[in-house]
Amino acid sequence: MTQLDVEQQPASSPAEPASDAPSDRLRRILADSPSLPLLLVAVAIFVWLAADEGGFRGVTFLPATLLLLALLAIGLIALPLPRPTRAQWVAIALLTGYAAWSYLSIIWADEQGLAWDGANRTLMYAIVFALFALWTVRGTSAAIVIGAYALGVAGIGLVELLRAADSSSAIAFFDEGRLREPTGYANANVALWSTALWPALVLAGRREIPTVLRGLFLSSAGLLAALSILGQSRSWAVVLPATALLLVVIVPGRGRTIAAGALVTVAIGAIAGPLLDVYEAFDADIPASDFFSTASKATLIASAVLLGVGITWGALDRASPVGAATTRRLGTAVVVGLVLCCIGGVTAITVVKGNPITEVGDAWDDFKQGGKEPRFEGSRIGTLGGTYRYDYWEVAWRNFEEHPLIGVGGDNFGRDYLIHGTSQQTPAYPHSVVLRTLSQTGLIGMLLLFGGILAALVAAIAQVRGAARLGPVMAATSVVVFAYFMLHGALDWLWEFPGLGAPAFALLGIATAIGARASGPIRETRPSLTVIAAAAIVTLAIVAGVTLPWLAERELRSARELASSNPAAALDKLDRAAELNPLSPVADKTAAVIERRQGRLGAAESRLRETLIRDPGDPFVFLQLAVIASATDRQDDAVRLIRRASALSPRDEVTRRVKRQLEAGRYVSPKRVDEMILEDVNVRTGPD
Numbered sequence: 001m002t003q004l005d006v007e008q009q010p011a012s013s014p015a016e017p018a019s020d021a022p023s024d025r026l027r028r029i030l031a032d033s034p035s036l037p038l039l040l041v042a043v044a045i046f047v048w049l050a051a052d053e054g055g056f057r058g059v060t061f062l063p064a065t066l067l068l069l070a071l072l073a074i075g076l077i078a079l080p081l082p083r084p085t086r087a088q089w090v091a092i093a094l095l096t097g098y099a100a101w102s103y104l105s106i107i108w109a110d111e112q113g114l115a116w117d118g119a120n121r122t123l124m125y126a127i128v129f130a131l132f133a134l135w136t137v138r139g140t141s142a143a144i145v146i147g148a149y150a151l152g153v154a155g156i157g158l159v160e161l162l163r164a165a166d167s168s169s170a171i172a173f174f175d176e177g178r179l180r181e182p183t184g185y186a187n188a189n190v191a192l193w194s195t196a197l198w199p200a201l202v203l204a205g206r207r208e209i210p211t212v213l214r215g216l217f218l219s220s221a222g223l224l225a226a227l228s229i230l231g232q233s234r235s236w237a238v239v240l241p242a243t244a245l246l247l248v249v250i251v252p253g254r255g256r257t258i259a260a261g262a263l264v265t266v267a268i269g270a271i272a273g274p275l276l277d278v279y280e281a282f283d284a285d286i287p288a289s290d291f292f293s294t295a296s297k298a299t300l301i302a303s304a305v306l307l308g309v310g311i312t313w314g315a316l317d318r319a320s321p322v323g324a325a326t327t328r329r330l331g332t333a334v335v336v337g338l339v340l341c342c343i344g345g346v347t348a349i350t351v352v353k354g355n356p357i358t359e360v361g362d363a364w365d366d367f368k369q370g371g372k373e374p375r376f377e378g379s380r381i382g383t384l385g386g387t388y389r390y391d392y393w394e395v396a397w398r399n400f401e402e403h404p405l406i407g408v409g410g411d412n413f414g415r416d417y418l419i420h421g422t423s424q425q426t427p428a429y430p431h432s433v434v435l436r437t438l439s440q441t442g443l444i445g446m447l448l449l450f451g452g453i454l455a456a457l458v459a460a461i462a463q464v465r466g467a468a469r470l471g472p473v474m475a476a477t478s479v480v481v482f483a484y485f486m487l488h489g490a491l492d493w494l495w496e497f498p499g500l501g502a503p504a505f506a507l508l509g510i511a512t513a514i515g516a517r518a519s520g521p522i523r524e525t526r527p528s529l530t531v532i533a534a535a536a537i538v539t540l541a542i543v544a545g546v547t548l549p550w551l552a553e554r555e556l557r558s559a560r561e562l563a564s565s566n567p568a569a570a571l572d573k574l575d576r577a578a579e580l581n582p583l584s585p586v587a588d589k590t591a592a593v594i595e596r597r598q599g600r601l602g603a604a605e606s607r608l609r610e611t612l613i614r615d616p617g618d619p620f621v622f623l624q625l626a627v628i629a630s631a632t633d634r635q636d637d638a639v640r641l642i643r644r645a646s647a648l649s650p651r652d653e654v655t656r657r658v659k660r661q662l663e664a665g666r667y668v669s670p671k672r673v674d675e676m677i678l679e680d681v682n683v684r685t686g687p688d
Contacts, residue, residue, distance in 0.1 A: 091453075105118075207317050559574045
């Protein structure tokens with residue numbers, strides 16, 4: 001039996017006959033970790049979400065939620081009865097309660113369709129946590145699951161790197177000089193690479209991992225680090241040191257992790273110039289394709305070198321095993337070296353830049369001011385200007401102050417920002433998971449969500465304690481990944497990307513389950529018929545709550561594709577979408593635009609007024625009604641309607657221009673309004 005197998009034997013089990021047969025090892029792994037096949041299927045779902053816009057769209061994350069729910073149901077039916085600890089039970093109950101509270105917030109939300117979407121995302125995270133937390137998982141199985149995720153994300157990164165290197169399509173992969181694919185948002189992209197980077201670093205240094213895999217993990221870590229730099233995320237740069245420090249502090253065997261990190265740092269340092277040149281050379285019309293081609297080649301070379309270094313390291317590690325005492329001394333030496341390097345770095349920065357406290361104060365002032373246009377000079381990382389986050393946060397805090405107990409409803413932020421914000425941006429989310437929770441679900445939601453997270457961390461801490469064995473190492477690594485997601489999410493709108501949130505909650509769950517044991521006696525009794533019936537009813541309600549908006553989103557997407565070629569078919573699909581998701585006005589608004597473009601102004605106006613019954617505060621609807629009134633010679637109505645649109649969105653440039661024309665008594669062309677909206681897209685997007 002290998003060292004890895006011995007290490008993961010349950011302490012209470014009698015020793016088994018030594019055997020290196022793969023079938024015997026597989027049986028032992030499945031006996032100790034019965035949920036492993038389900039968890040690997042879940043990992044495949046996470047990789048799918050990551051590759052498809054980070055799972056942001058309903059057509060992706062809603063069916064994924066159903067699949068994850070099915071995995072949980074299969075586990076509850078087919079696997080041994082779970083025996084979670086008290087802390088795990090509390091975490092599951094509170095996270096499930098937060099999902100239920102998010103659904104309840106639909107009642108008081110102004111935009112109920114958005115609140116429904118937000119609740120479904122939250123439900124996915126609760127399901128994922130339960131799936132990964134309920135059944136005991138051994139260190140070997142945890143390493144398989146976490147390693148599969150890290151390699152899967154690295155595979156996505158490699159594909160995107162090779163695709164973007166093609167100069168004919170490179171422009172589709174960049175946003176202002178920043179690599180944004182596959183998620184479509186550069187900061188979410190960086191977060192995706194980073195969630196896989198941390199476990200790749202840890203696994204690359206573990207002696208228990210097969211030699212070739214260690215090379216793959218080290219190579220993947222280099223690739224993921226390079227891709228992170230290409231995203232030029234400032235919030236990532238802020239969170240990176242804290243996460244790295246946490247990794248060193250809580251993951252056992254820190255000397256090996258530091259060594260792996262040092263190798264990757266050296267490799268990235270060698271290619272930093274080409275990586276940073278991509279952003280600096282960006283042009284608004286033509287991206288720096290040649291520069292990116294150079295950067296992609298440098299990244300591939302560095303990753304190949306790290307592959308060889310990792311394999312060599314692993315082979316030497318296996319050939320010359322080091323005793324525990326020597327390992328501790330080497331680890332201590334590495335840690336001391338790292339501390340000295342950090343002290344030297346801080347000293348050098350102080351000498352070059354001056355008082356760091358003053359620098360931080362100046363950066364904070366720039367951050368609060370916001371709104372500076374990006375300058376493609378050097379690196380974007382390390383600057384805090386050019387963002388409107390502080391303004392977003394002020395509006396979110398205002399929402400919390402006005403509705404402190406229950407909030408304004410899940411994912412209901414964009415409409416309030418149109419009224420109370422100060423920039424020209426139209427953010428749908430407040431760019432902070434903390435302020436999202438407070439402003440949208442109030443103190444009750446805050447207590448449920450962060451109470452559940454705290455209970456999960458308490459359960460995980462019990463698994464982190466211990467020597468540098470694979471189980472505690474994987475538990476600690478999982479906590480680090482979740483901590484990174486929450487820290488970065490505190491500065492950005494990462495919660496809305498299930499391709500990021502689902503793996504984070506999965507790893508939090510598995511951190512609680514590695515070697516977990518119930519505190520009470522084993523109960524062999526099966527649930528009563530009453531419990532089974534109640535569970536079936538709840539499950540059916542959940543399935544309906546997820547399936548209906550998914551089918552509606554499919555019809556909506558299909559209708560948009562047909563709108564120009566077959567308007568009649570598109571309208572039929574939009575009618576079905578409105579029936580499937582009666583809380584969302586998007587289908588009716590889209591149908592109204594199609595009707596208007598077909599010259600059926602009366603039908604368009606009727607659909608728009610229908611949406612006002614469900615959502616009376618939509619400035620877009622009032623803008624469109626004003627345009628239709630102008631086109632039908634109802635000038636007084638047009639002026640009244642455009643003033644209402646302006647009150648609901650006072651800084652919208654298109655509304656301002658239309659308002660000036662209508663108040664001057666001039667006719668407004670519906671076609672010209674469409675053109676103005678398209679022209680305004682870049683302004684609406686703006687800095688992040």
